[in-house]
Amino acid sequence: MIERAVRTGRASRSIPRVVAFALPALIGILMVAAVIAWKQELFVSRTPIYVFTENALGITSGMPVKVFGITVGAVSDVTIVPGSGGTRGRVRVELEVKSEQLQHIAKDAHARLLRESLVGQSVIEILPGSGQARPIARNEVLVFERSKSVGEIAEELNHMLAPTLAQVKEFVGEIKSQGGEAQKTLVQVTTLLQELPESNRQLRKTLSSAERAFDHVDSALGDITQKAGGTLDNMQRTAAAVEAAAPGVLKKIESAAESAAQTADSVRRLSEGAAARVPLLLDSGAGIVRDVDDIVGGAKRSWPLRNLVSPPAEVMLQLDSQEASRPGAGAPRN
Amino acid sequence: MRRSECLQPVCVALIAAAALALLGACSSVAPVRTAPQRMQAIEANKQAAALFERADYGGAVAKYREALMLERAIENEDGIAIDLINLSIAYQRLGNRDAAHAALREILESPFLRFPVQRIAEAAFRSAVLLLEAEDVAAASGALARARAACVEPGCALTGHLLNVQAQIFLLGKDFAGARALAEQALGINRQRGETAEQANSLRLMGAALLELDQKDAAQRAVIESLAIDKGLSQPVKILRDLRLLGRIAAAREAKEEARGYHERALAVARATGDREATADLERLVRDRP
Numbered sequence: 001m002i003e004r005a006v007r008t009g010r011a012s013r014s015i016p017r018v019v020a021f022a023l024p025a026l027i028g029i030l031m032v033a034a035v036i037a038w039k040q041e042l043f044v045s046r047t048p049i050y051v052f053t054e055n056a057l058g059i060t061s062g063m064p065v066k067v068f069g070i071t072v073g074a075v076s077d078v079t080i081v082p083g084s085g086g087t088r089g090r091v092r093v094e095l096e097v098k099s100e101q102l103q104h105i106a107k108d109a110h111a112r113l114l115r116e117s118l119v120g121q122s123v124i125e126i127l128p129g130s131g132q133a134r135p136i137a138r139n140e141v142l143v144f145e146r147s148k149s150v151g152e153i154a155e156e157l158n159h160m161l162a163p164t165l166a167q168v169k170e171f172v173g174e175i176k177s178q179g180g181e182a183q184k185t186l187v188q189v190t191t192l193l194q195e196l197p198e199s200n201r202q203l204r205k206t207l208s209s210a211e212r213a214f215d216h217v218d219s220a221l222g223d224i225t226q227k228a229g230g231t232l233d234n235m236q237r238t239a240a241a242v243e244a245a246a247p248g249v250l251k252k253i254e255s256a257a258e259s260a261a262q263t264a265d266s267v268r269r270l271s272e273g274a275a276a277r278v279p280l281l282l283d284s285g286a287g288i289v290r291d292v293d294d295i296v297g298g299a300k301r302s303w304p305l306r307n308l309v310s311p312p313a314e315v316m317l318q319l320d321s322q323e324a325s326r327p328g329a330g331a332p333r334n
Numbered sequence: 335m336r337r338s339e340c341l342q343p344v345c346v347a348l349i350a351a352a353a354l355a356l357l358g359a360c361s362s363v364a365p366v367r368t369a370p371q372r373m374q375a376i377e378a379n380k381q382a383a384a385l386f387e388r389a390d391y392g393g394a395v396a397k398y399r400e401a402l403m404l405e406r407a408i409e410n411e412d413g414i415a416i417d418l419i420n421l422s423i424a425y426q427r428l429g430n431r432d433a434a435h436a437a438l439r440e441i442l443e444s445p446f447l448r449f450p451v452q453r454i455a456e457a458a459f460r461s462a463v464l465l466l467e468a469e470d471v472a473a474a475s476g477a478l479a480r481a482r483a484a485c486v487e488p489g490c491a492l493t494g495h496l497l498n499v500q501a502q503i504f505l506l507g508k509d510f511a512g513a514r515a516l517a518e519q520a521l522g523i524n525r526q527r528g529e530t531a532e533q534a535n536s537l538r539l540m541g542a543a544l545l546e547l548d549q550k551d552a553a554q555r556a557v558i559e560s561l562a563i564d565k566g567l568s569q570p571v572k573i574l575r576d577l578r579l580l581g582r583i584a585a586a587r588e589a590k591e592e593a594r595g596y597h598e599r600a601l602a603v604a605r606a607t608g609d610r611e612a613t614a615d616l617e618r619l620v621r622d623r624p
Contacts, residue, residue: 024352070370312368314379314401314416317386317423319456321498322535323463324571325429 039298045099046073049136051111051124051144052081056091058113058122058146060283065095065111065124067104073097075124093144095124105142106133113146115279121286122279154275158268165261172257176250187246194238202231375404375413379420386424394424415441415453422460426467434464442480455484459492462499471506478503494524494532501539514543534563534572538579545583554583574603574612581619594620 037043053059056078065073077094097105106129115122126142136142175183206227300309368376382397398421405413418437425434441449441457449457458481465474478499485492497520504513521536537560544553561576581596597619604612 020349024349024356027356070374312373312376314376314405314413315383315420316416316456317383317420318531319419319423319459319492319495320531320535321459321463321495321502322538322572322575323423323426323460324467325426325431 035298035302039294046096047099047102047138048076049095049097049105050139050141051093051095052090052141053093053113053144053146054090056093058279059091059093059124060122062287063122063124063283065097065126067101067126067128072101072104072126093124095142102137103135104128105136106130107136107140108133109136109142111142111144113144115147121282154268154271161264165264168257169261172254176254183246183250187243190246191235191238195235198234199231202227369408371404371408372410372413375401375408375410375417378404379413379417382417382420382424386420386427391424391427395421395428398424409447411447411449412453414447415449415457419453419456419460422457422464426464431464431468435461438464451484451486452490455481455486455490455492458484459495459499466499466502466506469506471503474499475503491527491529494520494527494529494536497523498532498535498539501536501543505539505542508546510543510546514540514547517543530563531567531569531572534560534567534569534576537563538572538576541579541583545579545586550583550587554580554587557583570603570607574600574607574609577603578612578616 059075059078061075061078063075064071065075073096075093076096079092079094081090081092083089095111105126109129110127111124112127113122114125174181175186177183299305378397378401382394382401385391385397386394398417402414402417402421405417418440422434422437425431425437438457438461441453442461458477462474462477462481465477478496481492482496484490485496487493497516501513501516501520504510504516517536517539521533521540524530524532524536537556541553541557541560544550544556557576557579561573561580564572564576577596577600581593581600584590584593584596597616601613601616601620604616
């Protein structure tokens with residue numbers, strides 16, 4: 001009996017101690033939960049509005065929604081709406097917009113998917129619409145359009161370049177074909193160019209010989225005939241050499257053109273592959289950066305760090321009583 | 335004594351400490367969250383300052399104009415004034431003195447916005463500097479008077495700057511004794527406030543005034559000190575001025591070799607900074623005084 005009373009007394013004394021230990025932890029947990037809720041902007045009033053699109057490519061949940069370049073909300077949900085009565089299904093994108101910002105979005109506003117720069121993050125930008133229309137209200141729908149992606153631009157470029165590459169290939173094929181007009185012309189031009197210096201030299205020699213041997217016409221005529229024969233032999237040898245070398249050169253040109261075409265094709269395939277992956281990587285990277293920014297921002301605003309971090313402010317350049325327009329200006333004053 | 339009884343004071347102390355920490359956290363004033371539009375303006379301002387530091391004055395002007403538009407959108411008078419003053423400095427560096435004046439006029443002649451008095455003092459001071467560069471002494475004196483009227487201690491940190499401008503006005507008016515006295519006074523204040531660049535300006539002004547007062551040794555000492563400060567701050571324009579002034583002092587002392595040495599050094603700096611006017615002037619000096 002006495003023992004039971006003692007145990008009951010001990011138990012009743014230990015309750016305040018347990019409370020004293022548990023209370024700070026409980027308060028701490030509640031504070032952390034409150035900070036997280038505030039950071040996640042759970043207390044900010046938001047209004048859902050919708051856009052419909054053919055597909056959700058490039059649209060992800062959490063993607064920022066901007067008006068005038070300022071973030072006013074985010075994509076909260078992307079769902080497929082099944083088609084009915086012969087119409088195709090569509091994608092419904094729910095945008096959670098801060099209620100206080102709705103006044104800047106007119107009923108006739110347009111939403112569009114765009115990338116902030118070539119390698120920037122994707123955002124949904126709302127073009128506010130005319131000043132005459134009333135502001136958009138809860139659950140209303142905006143017209144949606146999407147700007148061209150990097151892949152689409154690459155595809156367009158490919159379509160534009162394809163005919164040019166085909167023409168180059170055709171031209172090379174024509175040069176390659178035996179007996180073709182281009183090959184004949186090339187052979188003739190090469191032969192002519194090879195002969196020109198030799199003919200010139202021979203002509204000068206012939207003229208000087210003719211001048212010296214004007215009185216000995218018979219013997220001079222013989223010399224000229226002999227030299228002309230030599231020239232003809234030279235011409236025949238040169239033509240034979242050019243004919244022998246030309247197919248090799250043409251083959252090399254053809255293989256170089258084929259290599260260039262293959263390289264261009266590889267580059268196109270690589271760029272198409274990269275274009276598909278890069279936006280995903282960038283979106284992930286941007287998301288991580290946003291998270292880190294949020295965490296650092298939250299830490300900077302929490303006690304006691306907030307007392308150690310000075311608030312952001314404009315920077316004033318150093319004022320100088322001897323500021324000058326350009327190097328050396330005003331120097332004579334001193 | 336049982337173990338639990340030994341730990342009891344420690345627990346009480348820990349709980350008290352936690353309670354105090356909570357009290358401190360709750361009692362401290364929560365910072366006002368900077369609005370996104372203001373943050374954009376601050377970001378643009380900081381980017382412009384970075385461009386200015388890299389001597390990209392054209393880029394700095396463009397960014398300051400962007401920051402200015404953002405500040406105007408939220409009608410933040412202090413931010414508008416800061417960006418306008420910075421814009422005037424960037425324009426001056428580009429040699430566009432008219433645009434620099436126009437930026438300052440928005441602060442000094444605005445009938446609608448009420449700018450902080452400190453910014454008005456700074457804008458009037460900048461206006462005086464610009465007018466002095468154009469050697470418009472009368473207008474510079476007027477702007478300086480307005481700056482002095484708006485420069486109310488203890489918030490105004492421009493006292494040393496204003497005295498330096500006044501000393502320059504005296505120097506241009508050939509009141510060398512007055513210029514020297516003001517430069518000395520400015521030097522004391524600038525030393526006290528730790529305004530290093532302005533200290534060098536005061537010393538250079540003192541040197542120039544002392545040279546005219548035929549106190550060449552004292553002039554040389556002042557300018558050598560000014561040169562050391564400017565080299566420490568890596569200010570090529572000021573180094574060039576110091577070297578030219580030292581050359582003049584040495585020439586006045588008829589120390590031809592020394593003067594030539596300073597002029598050669600000044601010439602090297604002028605060439606390195608691309609200052610064609612100073613280069614031509616110094617080349618002539620070096621050529622004519624072998």
